[in-house]
Amino acid sequence: MNNVRTSGPLPVPPQVAEASAQGIISHRSDAFRALLPEVLDGLRPFFGTRAPILPFTCSGTGGMEAAVVNCLAPGDRVLAVSAGHFGDRFAEVARCYGADVTVHQVPWGTAPTAADVAEALRAAGPVRAVLLTHNETSTGVLAPLRELCVAIRESSDALILVDGVSSVGAARFDMDDWGVDVAVTVTQKALMAQPGLSLIATSRRALRVAHEGGQRRYYFDFPRMAAAVEEGTTTYTPAVAVLQGLRAAVGMLRAEGPERVFERHRAAAGTLRQSLLELGMTPAADAWCASPTVTAVHLPDGVGASGVRRALEREHGILVASGRSAWKENTVRIGHMGAFHAAEIEDTVAALGRVLGTTAFPRREVQAPGGHA
Structure with missing residues (x-):
């Protein structure tokens, strides 16, 4: 068997593989209504939040797109802080949906600092949102997310949208304490499960913004998914087997601490x-x-x-x-x-x-x- 040392997807523990193979259940069943809240509640210590966590069946890029279409409207001014390939991608997604994006480019191989972000905000003027990448896998850099959020909050009420695709579950992420509005991650990296789900933690403010505006969307709708999750289900058919495996993975992570x-x-x-x-x-x-x-x-x-x-x-x-x-x-x-x-x-x-x-x-x-x- 190969030793897989990529940035994902990654091999899963045997317990996770076995859980995924236990047989499909309906996402409208009582069994699913027990499964989903167990998984999402188990993830809270790794997101550092009491906010809703929304499971969309898609890749991490899909999760980033969901953040953009729910929180930004065409013409909204956005500051994207990029230290590599995936920071650039987040900016591209916002630009694709008509946002007026200013990119603050940090030299590859290093991370943005609070002073960098504060200066970029001063130069950019008022913005609707700031896009941040917590862990930039193209360069192997972890940004000091807490300090960046403090710098943003000191001078702006902008929404803070964070790509946590390769950090949530492996590095400290205190969404509520740091003032993050949207945090996107996936199952196939630090969370030790198969690919197929993007898990998006959304602050109450982000949900309010999505309810009142954002862009036209259908599948990637935060308010509808949040309402479905409240009922123990999802808006549309999810990757059920991935969720079953994720339950086992989250149990292992919680047991480890x-x-x-x-x-x-x-x-x-x-x-x-x-x-x-x-x-x-x-x-x-x-x-x-x-x-x-x-x-x-x-x-x-x-x-x-x-x-x-x-x-x-x-x-x-x-x-x-x-x-x-x-x-x-x-x-x-x-x-x-x-x-x-x-x-x-x-x-x-x-x-x-x-x-x-x-x-x-x-x-x-x-x-x-x-x-x-």
């Missing part, structure tokens, strides 16, 4: 980063903002990510991801989220050293989009 889950991810990230440095490799992210779920690492000059990925898979049964955008061929990304063992991380580093044929090599300088190193 949020703090131990977060520490497990931090420890794996730190061990991997140190091992890469000892090999002479350059992690892409600045140390102060290194992600607990994905590590991006620059390859030596002249070495292509596609070839490294193929060799790791064929020779060692290890799957890693290549970089994104301008980093596609000079960077590989190693995932350490959800259900994993320390030995899998150690095996990945050892195999990477063997594929590259050396235990130490010169570090490369990699240019990010826009010319930032």
Whole structure:
């Protein structure tokens, strides 16, 4: 069996696979009305919220689109803070629906700071919403979300919409305390379940905005889904088997305890980063903002990510991801989220050293989009 070290989808624990295979139930049945609130209530400590959590059957990008169509109208002014490929994507989704988007671009490999965001808000003027990416998997960066939210709230009443796709369930996320209005995550990453659901926590303010305005939508309607969830069901047919597996996954996470889950991810990230440095490799992210779920690492000059990925898979049964955008061929990304063992991380580093044929090599300088190193 392959050692899957990508940024998702990821292998699920046997208990989750078994729960998903127990047989389909109707989403209008009493069994489902018992299942859904158990799952959503179990997720609250990982979102850090008492707000409604809405399950939409779609990818994380679908969840981002749902946030946009419910909270923004054409012409609304938006500040998108981007530190990589997925921050850019959030901005693109808003722009697709007619928002007037100003992008504050942070150099790849580092995270926005509170001072950055405060200055960007001053420059942008009044905005309807700020789009943030908590964990940028293209560069392996975790943003200081609490500090960013404080900076926004000090000068603006803008809605705060957050991509938490690869952070919720692996890093602290205190939605209510930090003043986040919408937080989007998915099942197939830190939550240890199969792909198929986007889970969207929505503040009461966000629900009010969606009820009063936003865009025309049908499937991705927050108020209708919130009303259905209140009744123990969903607006339309959900990925029932994924929810059944997610119940088992959430039970495992709750049994482990949020703090131990977060520490497990931090420890794996730190061990991997140190091992890469000892090999002479350059992690892409600045140390102060290194992600607990994905590590991006620059390859030596002249070495292509596609070839490294193929060799790791064929020779060692290890799957890693290549970089994104301008980093596609000079960077590989190693995932350490959800259900994993320390030995899998150690095996990945050892195999990477063997594929590259050396235990130490010169570090490369990699240019990010826009010319930032």
